[in-house]
Amino acid sequence: MKKVVAVFGTMDTKGEEYFFLREQLERCGVEPLMIDTGITPQPQYPCRITAQEVARAGGSSLEEIRRHERLYSFEVMGRGSAAIIRGLCQDKKIDGAISLGGGQGTLLAAMVMRELPIGFPKMIVSTIANLRTPPFEGVRDTVVMNSLVDVSGLNHVLRKMLCNAASAIAGMVRFSPGEDAGGRRPHKTVAMTMFGVTTPCVNRVRDILEEKGYEVIVFHANGQGGKMMESMIREGMIGAAADVTTGELTQELLGGNCSAGPHRLEAAPEKGIPQVIVPGAMDLANFMPPSSLPERYEGRRYYMHNPNLKLLRADARESAQAGKILAGKLNRSAGPVTVLLPKRGISQYDSPGGPLEDPQADEALFSALKEWLRPDIPLIECDLHINDPAFAQRIAEELMKIY
Structure with a gap:
């Protein structure tokens, strides 16, 4: 069976980039499970887990979110994303997770990655990966890749970065020995x-x-x-x-x-x-x-x-x-x-x-x-x-x- 990687992010602002990443993961022999964390659904970027489902998991709805300021939507969608992806991981329905973005996208991705166990393949492609910034606090063994350029439209530099990111996460999930990597944990x-x-x-x-x-x-x-x-x-x-x-x-x-x-x-x-x-x-x-x-x-x-x-x-x-x-x-x-x-x-x-x-x-x-x-x-x-x-x-x- 193919390995499955959760790909989560805002399809209403970065759908083109996420679906390019999706293509690269498929090229690497990995099945992407797309999750929309945006607040305005985009029919041209269909996801298996919709933004409405993420909002419900976060304790609200897209309709309610639109009546509040941006901070409220961020907290709801971050909470919902973390709950959904943590559950998928616990149920062994995914083998890895990847996200990409700037400041807000990185912060939301970090909220999710903190919830995933040590050793589980996880990756963030970020515009702020070269800075000592709070979003990376507590993400543990998450692989963080500098996107070099903003995640705002595909160009030859970003395409290369996303190809590398797809290859990296695909390698982690396809060739990792998983839970048996270190053998049995010693008694003491x-x-x-x-x-x-x-x-x-x-x-x-x-x-x-x-x-x-x-x-x-x-x-x-x-x-x-x-x-x-x-x-x-x-x-x-x-x-x-x-x-x-x-x-x-x-x-x-x-x-x-x-x-x-x-x-x-x-x-x-x-x-x-x-x-x-x-x-x-x-x-x-x-x-x-x-x-x-x-x-x-x-x-x-x-x-x-x-x-x-x-x-x-x-x-x-x-x-x-x-x-x-x-x-x-x-x-x-x-x-x-x-x-x-x-x-x-x-x-x-x-x-x-x-x-x-x-x-x-x-x-x-x-x-x-x-x-x-x-x-x-x-x-x-x-x-x-x-x-x-x-x-x-x-x-x-x-x-x-x-x-």
């Missing part, structure tokens, strides 16, 4: 967080755990990585967390580029999975480019990680505040949790003689943790640096005790 799966300044520690812990039969999934603690880990924990894909790099909390506190938002380190406590926690990289916040450093931090201690990245050192007051925030998160834990403190430094640069060494700030962090942490949560102080092999060994041992 551990999430770990890593930054460049905690890499030696994380790599060593991973080696030890993998030797014992654990599957270790490492997330780059750059903001997006932390969010993805939180999402996977909530979806039940992770059995335990060795959260060695909790620095995204400090990034959020200081306004750094690598914040994972205010809800970082909430999924594991809520789900009750076992956790080993280390305040790794909680000594710094990233500012890229360096000119993005706020004026309030002028004159503060920093280190240039590379020519485009300035690392601001958290001072004692900020470190104490970060420690209190971390303790508050952990105090909500419904499952077993152990905290390990590397007393000789919490990052590569926060080491004896290192460019961001600050024993007073570290002690403020540790003291706040000890003061505010729930008394029944074990807190173990180690006279080691975070990247010492012996500290990595201790992390692995403590995790294996509770998982």
Whole structure:
């Protein structure tokens, strides 16, 4: 049987482009399932799922939509599209999804893609793919292709982009091994967080755990990585967390580029999975480019990680505040949790003689943790640096005790 790809978008504004994409998908041996998310049906661009059906799935009707402003129609059609395509995916009636557009079209497409599971082929062709913009927040493993030109009339450039997009999504659905790609999920799966300044520690812990039969999934603690880990924990894909790099909390506190938002380190406590926690990289916040450093931090201690990245050192007051925030998160834990403190430094640069060494700030962090942490949560102080092999060994041992 042919693989089926949901093709969804506004046929009243971009029908010509969508039906060209449809032809290219058919050329690639894929069956397109056309879905109209516009508000003015176009008979020359017939879709299997009509705009009226999408509006009903969004809790309204085209007639009602026309009585409201544009925002109302966007919310209804976005909600309806997400509900329909999520249902098609759950019922295994589609094997992939693709959409295209500018700002509005990208935002609507993102609303849908967020609802689709990890590993399911999904693609957005967008005029704003080259920008760091909110529409792409939370779209996870969606493939995003820059259309290079506006999606406004076919021309030789856009035709080439749509041909490439059709070939890409067709390849994903036709040749992907699907759910069997990674084999069976191991009995014990551990999430770990890593930054460049905690890499030696994380790599060593991973080696030890993998030797014992654990599957270790490492997330780059750059903001997006932390969010993805939180999402996977909530979806039940992770059995335990060795959260060695909790620095995204400090990034959020200081306004750094690598914040994972205010809800970082909430999924594991809520789900009750076992956790080993280390305040790794909680000594710094990233500012890229360096000119993005706020004026309030002028004159503060920093280190240039590379020519485009300035690392601001958290001072004692900020470190104490970060420690209190971390303790508050952990105090909500419904499952077993152990905290390990590397007393000789919490990052590569926060080491004896290192460019961001600050024993007073570290002690403020540790003291706040000890003061505010729930008394029944074990807190173990180690006279080691975070990247010492012996500290990595201790992390692995403590995790294996509770998982």
